[in-house]
Amino acid sequence: MRALSLLMALCLPAAAMAQEVPCGGSFSGFVADLREEAISQGHDPAQVERFFAPVRQDPKVLERDRGQGIFQTPFVEFSRKLISQYRLDKGRELAERWDEVFDRIEHDYGIARGVLLAFWAFETDYGAFQGDFNTLNALVTLAHDCRRPEIFRPQIFAALKLYGHGDFDPAGTTGAWAGEIGQVQMLPRDILENGMDGDGDGHVLLKSSAPDALLSGAKMLAALGWRPGEPWLQEVVLPEGMDWSLTGLETELSVAEWERLGVQAREGRLDDARLPASILLPQGRGGPAFIAYPNFRVYFEWNQSFVYVMTAAYFATRLEGAPVYDAGNPDPGLSGAQMKALQQALAAKGYDVGGIDGILGAGTRAAVRDMQAKLGLPADGWPTVGLLERL
Template sequence: MLVAFIAATAFSFDQRDFMTRARLFAPITALVLAATAPAAHAAQCGGDFRQFLAGVKQEALSMGLSARAADRTLGNAQIDRKVLSRDRAQGVFKLDFLTFSKRAISGYRMKNGAARMKQFGGVFSRAESEYGVPAPVITAFWALETDFGAVQGDFNTVNALATLAHDCRRPELFRPQLIAAIHMVQNGDLDPRTMTGAWAGEIGQVQMLPEDIIKFGKDGDGDGHVNLKASSSDAILTAAAFIQNLGWQRGQPWLQEVTLPSNFAWETTGLGKRKNGSDWARMGVKARSGKISNLPASLILPQGRKGPKFLAYPNYNIYLEWNQSFIYTTSAAYFATRLAGAPRYDAGSPDKGLSDAQMKQLQTKLKSMGYDVGKVDGILGSNTRDAVQNVQKQLGMPADAWPTPALLSKL
C-alpha cells in the first residue's frame, strides 16, 4: 500500500499496486455499483465532467450520504492534469535490495523511528494490545511512507480522486474512493478545499485511501475525528487496525536474517517454497540473532546467494498486501526488524546484476523459451525470478534466482 514519498533519499518511488486495494474492497465496490447500476451505468467515467460529478452525487445520495456533503465535496472539483501525467508516467521500481534498503533505512530514520516509538509509547502499546501489531512494524511504514508525516503530498485530494474517477483507466477503483471522500466530508474529517495528499488520493502520515479511512480509521487522540494528516496518534492506530485486517498474526515474527552453508540447496529458496523452521535448521540455516521459529517460512535471497539472506514468516505476507514490490516489501520488513533490535544485515558481496537493457534482453529470451515473465519491462518480478531459478538449475548453475551477466551469456 504505497505511494512512497522518500524525499530524503536520492530517488522517488511513486508506484503503488492499486489492484491490492481493488481486491480488498471488491465486495464494497460491487455493492455500490450494483445498487446504482441503472442510474449511473452510462456515466461511470468519461464524458462531460460536470455531468459525471452529478452522477457521483446521485450515487452518494443513494447510499444515504447527504446532498450537502456531496455538494461541498464536488462543487469545486476540477480535473488536475498533473494527476493524469503522474498516473501515465508512474516510475518503474528497478533498484536492487542493497541500494534501496541502504538509502531508505538511513541513520536519520533509525534515530527518528526510535524517538517516535518512545514519544508515542502509550499509543503504540494500545495498538499492540488491541490489534496485535508491534510498534516497529507500524513505525517502519510510517517512516517509508512520509518520513513520519514530513512529506505527505501537495495534491488536492478531491481533485485527484475526481480526476482519476472520471478518467476511464481505473474508474472501478477511484469512483468508490470519491464516494468515500464525500463520506469523510460528512463526518467532518475532510475539508475538500484544503485537504492535500498524494497524486492518487492517499491521505495522511501513513498514506491511506478514503475507503480505508472510513473502514479502519481510529480516533487515537480522542478528539472525535480521524485526522491522519495532523494526528500521529490517529495514524498509528489506523495503521494498526488496517494491518490487523490484512491478517497480521499477533506475537509472530515477520522476517529474520540467517546464514547458510556454502553448499546449500539453492533451488529450495524463494517465496513460493515453504518449510517449517525446524526443517530449515536441519538444512543448516542459522539465525544471525535470536532463534529460528518453527513456523512455516520461505527462504528469500533478494540479491542471490552472496547477498543478505532472510527467513520470511507468514506475517511477511502482510507486507506484500501493503505493497507488492518485493524489494520495497523486504526493505520495510527488514527496517522493522532493525527498529525491534536486530543487527544490520551482512551485505555480503553479491554477483553483479543486470542493467535495464540486459534485464529486458533476458526476459525476452526467457519468453522465447516458453516462460511466463509477464511484460518485458526490466523489472525482476516474481515470475522472472522463478524463470531464472529454473534456467539456472537446468544449466547446472547455483539456482538462487539472481540473474547475472554470466547467466545471460550462457543463454
C-alpha cells in the first residue's frame, strides 16, 4: 500500500522531478531551509522551532532504504512466510472483536473486512510491531537524501500540521523506517487527508486506536479508487491450450470473455460477467493462477511491489474464506544476481524494466512476456534460467 512500511515509492527509480526538489548539502542547512519554508506557509515561528528542534539525521534509515531484498522472493515462498496460522486465527478473532467497526466500513465504503485485516497483519502484526524509528527523523533524512525528495518533503509539512492538531510528537512519534505511522502504517499526508476519528475521542491516533486505524485505511482505499462491493482477486483453473500471452496486467478481458476461453473459478463461480479482469500467473504457467478484478489495481496505488500486492490480496481472500491456493509445480526462478543479469539483457534490447534491481516487477514481467513470445517460448511472464541463457 502507498502508505505502508513497504512504501510504493521505495520500489521506484529516482524521478526526474526529484532534481527540482531541494535536497542534499549540509543537514543543518537543509533543516534551516525547511524551517523557513514552514514559516512561509503560515505556520507559527515558535511552533516551527519546537517542531524541528529535536530532528536528527538517521543513517539507519538510509541503510534500510537501500536493502529491500525481500521483494526478490517468489510469490509462493513470500506468501508462505507472511501467512501463518496465527495470522489467520488472529485475524478472525479481531474481525469479531471489531465487528461494529468492520460493519461500518463495509456499509460506508463497500470494503470487505479481509482486505483491511490483511494489511493490518502484514504491516504491524495487528498492531504489535509498529516500528521504533523516530518518524520526523526518518522523513527529514529521506527528504535530504536525493533519491526521492519529492516523495518525502511534503510529508514533513503534513507532520507539522498534525503536530498543530495535537496528533504528532516530533520527539516521540515512532513508526516504520520510511515514515509511516500506526497500526496500518500511513504516511502523515495520508493521515491528514484520510484520517478518521473512529472512537470519537476527537483525535486521529493510528498507533493506539484500532477504530481510527481501520477507518482511516478504509477511507484511503476509497480515495484511491476502491469500487464498493466488488471482488479483487480469485483463484482460477486455466484451460489446456491457454494462450499464455493473454496473461498479465497488460491484458484485460471481460469475465464473460475469459469464461468463453475456458477459465473457471477453482471454487464457486467467477464474479459479474461484465467486469474487466486480468489473469495473473505470479510464478508462470506451472504455478498458481488468479483472476484479478478492477479493485486489485488499487493495491498498486498503495504499494508497487507485485509480490507484496499479490500476497496481501490473496491473504484477504483467505480471511474471507477462500481455500489455500494450488501451488502447482512452477519452474525454478532466478536468483537476485541472475534477475539483474536478465534485466540488463532486456534493457540492452530497449525494454523498460524499471531499474536493474533484481526485482521481478511489472515492467520486467511485461518485457519477459514479450521476449518469450519473440523466442517462441510460452509467454507466461515467468523468467527462467533457460530464458536467461537464450538472451
